Amino acid sequence: xxxxxxxxxxxxxxxxxxxxxxxxxxxxxxxxxxxxxxxxxxxxxxxxxxxxxxxxxxxxxxxxxxxxxxxxxxxxxxxxxxxxxxxxxxxxxxxxxxxxxxxxxxxxxxxxxxxxxxxxxxxxxxxxxxxxxxxxxxxxxxxxxxxxxxxxxxxxxxxxxxxxxxxxx
Amino acid sequence: xxxxxxxxxxxxxxxxxxxxxxxxxxxxxxxxxxxxxxxxxxxxxxxxxxxxxxxxxxxxxxxxxxxxxxxxxxxxxxxxxxxxxxxxxxxxxxxxxxxxxxxxxxxxxxxxxxxxxxxxxxxxxxxxxxxxxxxxxxxxxxxxxxxxxxxxxxxxxxxxxxxxxxxxxxxxxxxxxxxxxxxxxxxxxxxxxxxxxxxxxxxxxxxxxxxxxxxxxxxxxxxxxxxxxxxxxxxxxxxxxxxxxxxxxxxxxxxxxxxxxxxxxxxxxxxxxxxxxxxxxxxxxxxxxxxxxxxxxxxxxxxxxxxxxxxxxxxxxxxxxxxxxxxxxxxxxxxxxxxxxxxxxxxxxxxxxxxxxxxxxxxxxxxxxxxxxxxxxxxxxxxxxxxxxxxxxxxxxxxxxxxxxxxxxxxxxxxxxxxxxxxxxxxxxxxxxxxxxx
Numbered sequence: 001x002x003x004x005x006x007x008x009x010x011x012x013x014x015x016x017x018x019x020x021x022x023x024x025x026x027x028x029x030x031x032x033x034x035x036x037x038x039x040x041x042x043x044x045x046x047x048x049x050x051x052x053x054x055x056x057x058x059x060x061x062x063x064x065x066x067x068x069x070x071x072x073x074x075x076x077x078x079x080x081x082x083x084x085x086x087x088x089x090x091x092x093x094x095x096x097x098x099x100x101x102x103x104x105x106x107x108x109x110x111x112x113x114x115x116x117x118x119x120x121x122x123x124x125x126x127x128x129x130x131x132x133x134x135x136x137x138x139x140x141x142x143x144x145x146x147x148x149x150x151x152x153x154x155x156x157x158x159x160x161x162x163x164x165x166x167x168x169x
Numbered sequence: 170x171x172x173x174x175x176x177x178x179x180x181x182x183x184x185x186x187x188x189x190x191x192x193x194x195x196x197x198x199x200x201x202x203x204x205x206x207x208x209x210x211x212x213x214x215x216x217x218x219x220x221x222x223x224x225x226x227x228x229x230x231x232x233x234x235x236x237x238x239x240x241x242x243x244x245x246x247x248x249x250x251x252x253x254x255x256x257x258x259x260x261x262x263x264x265x266x267x268x269x270x271x272x273x274x275x276x277x278x279x280x281x282x283x284x285x286x287x288x289x290x291x292x293x294x295x296x297x298x299x300x301x302x303x304x305x306x307x308x309x310x311x312x313x314x315x316x317x318x319x320x321x322x323x324x325x326x327x328x329x330x331x332x333x334x335x336x337x338x339x340x341x342x343x344x345x346x347x348x349x350x351x352x353x354x355x356x357x358x359x360x361x362x363x364x365x366x367x368x369x370x371x372x373x374x375x376x377x378x379x380x381x382x383x384x385x386x387x388x389x390x391x392x393x394x395x396x397x398x399x400x401x402x403x404x405x406x407x408x409x410x411x412x413x414x415x416x417x418x419x420x421x422x423x424x425x426x427x428x429x430x431x432x433x434x435x436x437x438x439x440x441x442x443x444x445x446x447x448x449x450x451x452x453x454x455x456x457x458x459x460x461x462x463x464x465x466x467x468x469x470x471x472x473x474x475x476x477x478x479x480x481x482x483x484x485x486x487x488x489x490x491x492x493x494x495x496x497x498x499x500x501x502x503x504x505x506x507x508x509x510x511x512x513x514x515x516x517x518x519x520x521x522x523x524x525x526x527x528x529x530x531x532x533x534x535x536x537x538x539x540x541x542x543x544x545x546x547x548x549x550x551x552x553x554x555x556x557x558x559x560x561x562x563x564x565x566x567x568x569x570x571x572x573x574x575x576x577x578x579x580x581x582x583x584x585x586x587x588x589x590x591x592x593x594x595x596x597x598x599x600x601x602x603x604x605x606x607x
Contacts, residue, residue: 112555113481116400117421117439
């Protein structure tokens with residue numbers, strides 16, 4: 001109960017920060033953009049600090065299982081390691097339920113929109129496995145980033161293998 | 170109880186909306202630098218002596234812009250200014266013998282003059298050196314801050330007269346840049362002239378921006394932005410910067426492509442479980458589902474007549490290109506050679522299919538002649554993607570890598586001409602060549 005009350009409070013807090021930030025957003029095209037960027041960034045940092053404080057007060061139980069799952073090229077098949085880690089994750093989130101976000105990623109090879117689809121397929125494979133383990137599908141949102149957010153930069157096989165992944169958040 | 174917990178991310182997503190800035194028009198400077206690496210085997214030699222405005226110092230070197238345009242096409246080579254014996258401005262001042270000695274086949278002379286309400290007029294003539302005659306005289310008018318536009322219009326006219334192909338120098342290029350700033354990536358959607366000059370930032374965001382697509386009139390862009398915390402399709406006017414979010418579904422919202430009449434947008438949604446092609450009617454805001462398959466269907470693009478779509482699907486086991494007839498929704502496989510053919514687009518001739526093709530693990534840009542079935546690999550770099558054809562069908566620009574850096578590169582559709590457009594900093598990707606703007 002404590003948890004939900006704290007979390008319900010946050011959006012309100014953020015909304016006020018958001019409104020403060022938006023009131024100065026540069027819809028007017030004559031406005032200089034550089035200054036506004038600084039203002040907006042500062043707003044975000046302030047929010048991040050607040051979030052950190054809130055979470056600390058609540059002292060949530062921690063999940064020790066791996067939350068990043070890697071894939072072979074052009075594949076969306078879960079490895080044995082990923083399955084083992086997902087069983088652990090599923091158990092944890094069944095006893096500590098919260099909204100989960102699965103972010104799917106691809107390496108840079110291939111076209112960008114096709115990689116969006118491929119990365120979503122990977123994230124869906126993780127979701128399906130967690131649902132099989134008993135986690136409610138309603139609590140899981142899948143978001144694909146394709147190749148747009150590399151974990152490792154560069155065009156080496158090592159970098160690519162780090163980028164073909166799904167992150168549980 | 171757990172269902173009552175409002176996910177934290179919603180608040181941060183809302184904040185991100187705030188972080189996305191529309192900047193229009195930002196201070197213009199050229200971020201792309203063009204270097205021609207391969208031209209036509211027998212380029213036509215042209216001379217473009219300086220075009221001046223008497224009593225005025227011009228902020229742009231008109232003839233240098235025309236020279237650069239013609240050279241970039243790969244079909245022309247220009248006579249260096251320092252070799253010229255005279256700088257004539259009018260056909261009657263020309264000694265053809267001087268230019269013949271320099272090996273020039275054509276000569277372009279011109280000058281600028283002030284016209285009413287602070288405008289300028291560029292009058293120029295194309296001369297055939299060997300025939301010793303004036304091919305045409307022409308003039309274009311504009312305001313003082315449109316000198317680059319006037320130069321590109323002159324290039325268009327000259328190019329068309331000599332090659333028989335409509336010039337596309339007055340067109341624009343949209344592209345996405347990603348640059349590290351203070352340890353974070355900053356994404357920008359930019360629009361520049363086709364030569365990389367006068368870059369304007371249309372959108373700046375801390376979240377990825379993808380898949381810019383021009384409206385057929387060239388006055389709007391559709392694109393994918395992650396500013397809401399998930400991919401969503403937006404449209405944005407280039408003249409007013411007004412922008413509208415078009416989709417907000419669960420899952421993929423991607424790959425927008427305007428119909429030739431500008432009334433519809435083909436796009437990809439995965440709201441029903443896996444990626445499918447839809448057509449959005451922009452007037453009624455209604456979505457019509459075009460594909461129905463458990464495989465990936467993505468990257469739709471229109472045929473010039475608007476009656477069919479080409480798209481990428483892995484329904485056959487590997488990504489290949491398929492054609493969908495909009496009226497019947499009948500689907501037909503188009504590509505068979507190789508195990509990766511994706512991101513189709515059609516050249517203006519309606520029969521040259523441009524795509525990303527993988528050969529021995531390497532991604533190239535290739536064309537497939539839909540009539541003869543002949544396939545041609547245009548590029549020899551690796552990781553080539555996002556090809557976009559000029560509206561006159563002469564060249565295409567694509568994204569590739571140079572070292573670890575994303576750059577844009579251009580190649581002619583016969584593979585004979587090549588040039589790079591590297592950015593001074595950061596990654597450049599996802600070029601989209603505008604339609605003809607006039």
